[in-house]
Amino acid sequence: VSDVFDRLQAAIRALDHKLQESEEVAPEVLAERTARIAREAVSGQRVIGRAFLLFKRGGHRYGTPLERLVAVQPLASLTAVPSVPPFYLGVTNVRGEVIPVIDLPILLGGPAGAPTPRWVLQVGHDDYTCAVAVDEFEDLVELDQASLGAIMPTLPALAQRYGIGVTGDRVVLVDLGELIGDPSLIVDEGAA
Amino acid sequence: VKSEELLYQELCGTFRQEASEMVERLGGLLVQVETVSDAAEAERLLQAAFREAHNLKGTASSLRFTLTARLAHSLEFALGRLRDPLLRRSAGAYDPIHRALEAVASAITADPDAFSDPLVDAAVAALGAPAPPVRATEPPSVMIATPTPTAREPRTQAGSAPRTGTPTPTPSPTPSAIRSSTRAGVKVDETLRVATRKLGALMSQVGELLAARLRTDQRLSELKQILAGEEARLRDLRTARDLSRDGGGDLEHRLRRLTQALGDGLQRQGDMVRRLRNLVRAFESDTLRSTILSGGLQDDIRRVRMFPLQSVFDPLPRVIRQLARELGKRVRFETEGGDLELDKKVLDELRDPLNHIVRNSCDHGVELPEARMKAGKPPEAVLKIRAELRGETIAIQIVDDGPGIDLEAVRRTAIERGVLSAEEARVLRDRDLYEILFAPGFSTRGDADELSGRGVGLDVVRRTIERMHGSVHLDSVQGVGTTITIVLPLAIYIIRALVVRVARSDFVLPVSSVQRILRVSAADVVEIEGQSAVLVEGQPIALLGLAPLVGLETTPRAEGERFPVVIVGTREAPCGLAVDDIVGDQEIVAKNLEPPLVRVRHIAGATVLADGRVVLILNPLDILRSATARSERRRVLGTPAPGPARSRPRVLLVEDSLTSRTLEKNVLEVAGFFVRAVPDGSDALAALESETFDIVVSDVMMPTVGGLELTRRIRAEPRWRTLPVLLVTSLGGAEDRVAGLQAGADGYIVKSEFDHEQLVAKVNELLGRA
Numbered sequence: 001v002s003d004v005f006d007r008l009q010a011a012i013r014a015l016d017h018k019l020q021e022s023e024e025v026a027p028e029v030l031a032e033r034t035a036r037i038a039r040e041a042v043s044g045q046r047v048i049g050r051a052f053l054l055f056k057r058g059g060h061r062y063g064t065p066l067e068r069l070v071a072v073q074p075l076a077s078l079t080a081v082p083s084v085p086p087f088y089l090g091v092t093n094v095r096g097e098v099i100p101v102i103d104l105p106i107l108l109g110g111p112a113g114a115p116t117p118r119w120v121l122q123v124g125h126d127d128y129t130c131a132v133a134v135d136e137f138e139d140l141v142e143l144d145q146a147s148l149g150a151i152m153p154t155l156p157a158l159a160q161r162y163g164i165g166v167t168g169d170r171v172v173l174v175d176l177g178e179l180i181g182d183p184s185l186i187v188d189e190g191a192a
Numbered sequence: 193v194k195s196e197e198l199l200y201q202e203l204c205g206t207f208r209q210e211a212s213e214m215v216e217r218l219g220g221l222l223v224q225v226e227t228v229s230d231a232a233e234a235e236r237l238l239q240a241a242f243r244e245a246h247n248l249k250g251t252a253s254s255l256r257f258t259l260t261a262r263l264a265h266s267l268e269f270a271l272g273r274l275r276d277p278l279l280r281r282s283a284g285a286y287d288p289i290h291r292a293l294e295a296v297a298s299a300i301t302a303d304p305d306a307f308s309d310p311l312v313d314a315a316v317a318a319l320g321a322p323a324p325p326v327r328a329t330e331p332p333s334v335m336i337a338t339p340t341p342t343a344r345e346p347r348t349q350a351g352s353a354p355r356t357g358t359p360t361p362t363p364s365p366t367p368s369a370i371r372s373s374t375r376a377g378v379k380v381d382e383t384l385r386v387a388t389r390k391l392g393a394l395m396s397q398v399g400e401l402l403a404a405r406l407r408t409d410q411r412l413s414e415l416k417q418i419l420a421g422e423e424a425r426l427r428d429l430r431t432a433r434d435l436s437r438d439g440g441g442d443l444e445h446r447l448r449r450l451t452q453a454l455g456d457g458l459q460r461q462g463d464m465v466r467r468l469r470n471l472v473r474a475f476e477s478d479t480l481r482s483t484i485l486s487g488g489l490q491d492d493i494r495r496v497r498m499f500p501l502q503s504v505f506d507p508l509p510r511v512i513r514q515l516a517r518e519l520g521k522r523v524r525f526e527t528e529g530g531d532l533e534l535d536k537k538v539l540d541e542l543r544d545p546l547n548h549i550v551r552n553s554c555d556h557g558v559e560l561p562e563a564r565m566k567a568g569k570p571p572e573a574v575l576k577i578r579a580e581l582r583g584e585t586i587a588i589q590i591v592d593d594g595p596g597i598d599l600e601a602v603r604r605t606a607i608e609r610g611v612l613s614a615e616e617a618r619v620l621r622d623r624d625l626y627e628i629l630f631a632p633g634f635s636t637r638g639d640a641d642e643l644s645g646r647g648v649g650l651d652v653v654r655r656t657i658e659r660m661h662g663s664v665h666l667d668s669v670q671g672v673g674t675t676i677t678i679v680l681p682l683a684i685y686i687i688r689a690l691v692v693r694v695a696r697s698d699f700v701l702p703v704s705s706v707q708r709i710l711r712v713s714a715a716d717v718v719e720i721e722g723q724s725a726v727l728v729e730g731q732p733i734a735l736l737g738l739a740p741l742v743g744l745e746t747t748p749r750a751e752g753e754r755f756p757v758v759i760v761g762t763r764e765a766p767c768g769l770a771v772d773d774i775v776g777d778q779e780i781v782a783k784n785l786e787p788p789l790v791r792v793r794h795i796a797g798a799t800v801l802a803d804g805r806v807v808l809i810l811n812p813l814d815i816l817r818s819a820t821a822r823s824e825r826r827r828v829l830g831t832p833a834p835g836p837a838r839s840r841p842r843v844l845l846v847e848d849s850l851t852s853r854t855l856e857k858n859v860l861e862v863a864g865f866f867v868r869a870v871p872d873g874s875d876a877l878a879a880l881e882s883e884t885f886d887i888v889v890s891d892v893m894m895p896t897v898g899g900l901e902l903t904r905r906i907r908a909e910p911r912w913r914t915l916p917v918l919l920v921t922s923l924g925g926a927e928d929r930v931a932g933l934q935a936g937a938d939g940y941i942v943k944s945e946f947d948h949e950q951l952v953a954k955v956n957e958l959l960g961r962a
Contacts, residue, residue: 076804077804077805077806079807079808080697080743081795081808082742082744082792082794083794084789084792088789093800093804096800098783098785098786099786128788130788185788186787186788186790187791187792189791189792189793
């Protein structure tokens with residue numbers, strides 16, 4: 001069982017290496033690999049811990065379980081959308097699909113203004129997906145729920161609702177797949 | 193490998209879809225049987241209906257849909273009884289059959305292997321058929337002239353009693369039919385039944401694609417040869433260099449060898465260039481072919497998704513019949529253009545809105561027979577759906593010959609429900625009142641709800657249609673009837689679009705919504721009641737900056753710089769959008785924004801351009817609504833309703849310059865106004881005391897009482913509070929305009945941007961004359 005996990009980590013390291021050596025990794029390669037990693041993690045059926053992808057955005061550190069991740073993509077283009085809440089950075093093109101890009105720090109109550117993200121994490125909820133802005137990826141780790149601290153009551157309501165826990169080095173783990181299904185994210189404006 | 197169980201489940205799913213289609217067809221046939229007068233025709237229709245029921249029974253029992261089969265058997269029996277002409281002419285005979293058709297939905301949900309369902313049992317009892325024989329799939333009875341069923345091997349669940357050899361009728365030979373995605377909680381992947389003809393066209397294109405692929409391989413091997421040649425040349429050149437460096441021998445010898453090497457190199461290079469040139473040419477022709485090919489593929493795939501509109505019309509006759517009987521009305525339903533094809537997705541989305549509109553029409557749009565007779569109309573109302581192609585769009589009109597919309601009732605209801613204030617309701621034009629019917633919050637509540645359809649209001653109808661990049665509007669003539677027109681693009685995916693740029697961002701507008709494009713400069717922009725407008729053929733058109741609408745900063749423009757204005761909307765209600773640049777027009781693949789972005793104001797969707805960028809598609813209807821919302825507010829707040837019509841409106845012209853006064857007086861008189869001209873504000877006030885005027889047109893700078901002061905005094909006097917005042921002046925600064933409007937003027941024309949047509953148009957506008 002741990003063999004699967006070791007292979008995942010090796011894959012992430014290889015990916016890191018690849019990224020460092022060249023900026024131009026074909027997005028398909030990345031997407032394909034992420035999808036594979038995510039699949040393996042699920043089919044690996046580890047009982048003890050859960051695999052999380054750790055990333056940074058706007059100076060904050062987050063982690064999310066692998067199950068709902070659809071793909072990791074370099075952010076190719078970002079198109080701002082008028083009259084939507086500021087946590088929607090805009091929409092982007094992921095293999096021909098137009099999906100919204102969400103800024104996690106703003107959604108969780110932080111200020112706007114972080115530079116345009118380099119990456120997006122595509123996350124699925126039921127039959128739609130969103131992209132979550134990422135500045136850099138940190139690690140792929142396996143964590144045991146028992147080892148996690150509780151979400152601080154000072155964190156905003158959305159973090160309380162979809163937070164899984166906080167790691168020893170203060171990474172907030174959030175179930176992004178659930179989070180993007182929250183009704184407060186829905187934009188459904190009538191005509192003026 | 194699929195297990196038998198899975199296959200069986202799949203078959204059940206398919207049958208559930210098919211059964212619903214059969215019920216729709218059967219219901220439609222039945223309505224025709226009831227209405228047709230010719231006995232032979234009725235017999236033929238009855239035969240067809242009987243065949244549907246029989247097929248339903250056969251397939252149902254082969255799949256162990258026992259309840260459905262029992263119901264279908266009873267249907268067969270009841271249809272057989274309708275051969276009696278006396279019974280056929282009694283409307284009461286049809287009711288239990290229609291109820292039984294409705295019960296089919298319950299039966300297919302309860303089946304397979306269901307024994308009982310209250311709705312089905314009641315329906316069967318009402319049809320009064322004797323119990324079915326043990327073998328539910330007996331050969332067709334006398335009703336059928338040519339038996340259609342053909343034997344097919346049904347797949348049964350593993351472990352269940354095998355029924356090999358049980359004949360199963362093939363699905364009815366509709367070339368293409370629609371299947372909706374979910375029904376009765378059974379989640380089935382969306383499937384399309386596609387005509388072989390359409391698939392054939394696709395297959396041949398795929399063959400072409402394969403050929404293109406082979407050509408690419410060939411080009412690649414050619415490129416490799418060229419590379420090998422280049423490598424050889426590089427080797428030769430190196431040798432030549434080495435020779436020239438330390439080849440030994442005398443200078444002349446070295447020079448000769450060098451020249452020879454150079455000559456060889458030249459020849460090789462010439463050869464290479466020739467081959468490269470051929471390769472480039474071949475690639476160019478390949479590219480052209482694949483462009484044509486991909487275009488063709490796109491078209492063909494689009495065609496695969498196209499189905500006749502009739503499939504959406506099919507369930508309507510039954511809906512109307514039932515509703516009419518419940519309400520005690522008589523309605524004849526007619527359709528036209530059911531053979532037009534539309535994208536499957538559009539058809540699926542069109543179902544509910546059409547259903548709602550049709551129910552609405554039966555409910556409100558049609559009078560009781562007595563009322564119709566009293567109004568001099570035939571007792572039977574006609575409800576008609578007419579579909580026709582209009583360029584790249586399809587127009588679907590739902591027309592009734594009922595009483596029309598009661599505008600007073602709409603006004604009352606709008607006020608009651610807080611949609612409009614009493615004042616707003618009074619001044620709104622009829623056309624705008626119809627718009628109120630589509631407003632959220634106005635939707636039919638109370639009694640209308642039960643009939644007009646499951647709580648879906650006209651606002652939801654509009655939303656659904658607009659989500660498909662279409663539009664819906666209503667026309668009504670009191671006493672004559674109501675027409676609702678839905679206009680939809682033929683293919684929702686591919687639309688022709690205008691790409692515009694504002695504040696360095698690109699947006700697209702559907703070309704279908706663009707009337708024309710103008711280039712104007714700031715001098716062409718006039719202020720009308722504080723709102724910007726451009727004059728097009730003498731008519732002012734509201735001008736909005738696109739930038740603020742989409743949350744961007746307006747780009748500052750140099751003095752006299754011309755900028756493009758895109759006129760969108762209808763001929764009756766146009767609106768100009770100021771943009772920075774027109775990038776071009778192209779065909780785009782339109783996509784809706786997906787949840788969680790369900791609906792974003794001013795945005796209809798998005799498209800991905802060739803370079804991978806996402807560009808938003810503007811929603812011209814939203815923009816128009818934003819524009820009219822502003823002008824309505826203004827109108828309601830500021831301007832009085834036009835006074836009683838008189839043959840010649842009376843204008844009080846106040847102007848100190850003799851030349852201007854004479855000129856303007858002439859212009860206004862030629863335009864049909866009675867004009868009283870005075871040289872100063874004080875004279876104007878005196879004239880107002882002694883005579884009645886419809887409008888005051890005044891200069892601003894005047895010796896004793898100026899235009900602003902005059903305006904203020906007019907506004908201060910209750911008698912004249914609603915009298916329109918138009919200021920005409922050479923003061924073009926923004927502060928001057930503001931000062932004029934603050935004083936209470938209704939319009940402000942700057943002489944530098946003023947021509948006579950504009951003056952007349954403006955006066956007409958303020959007087960509410962078209």
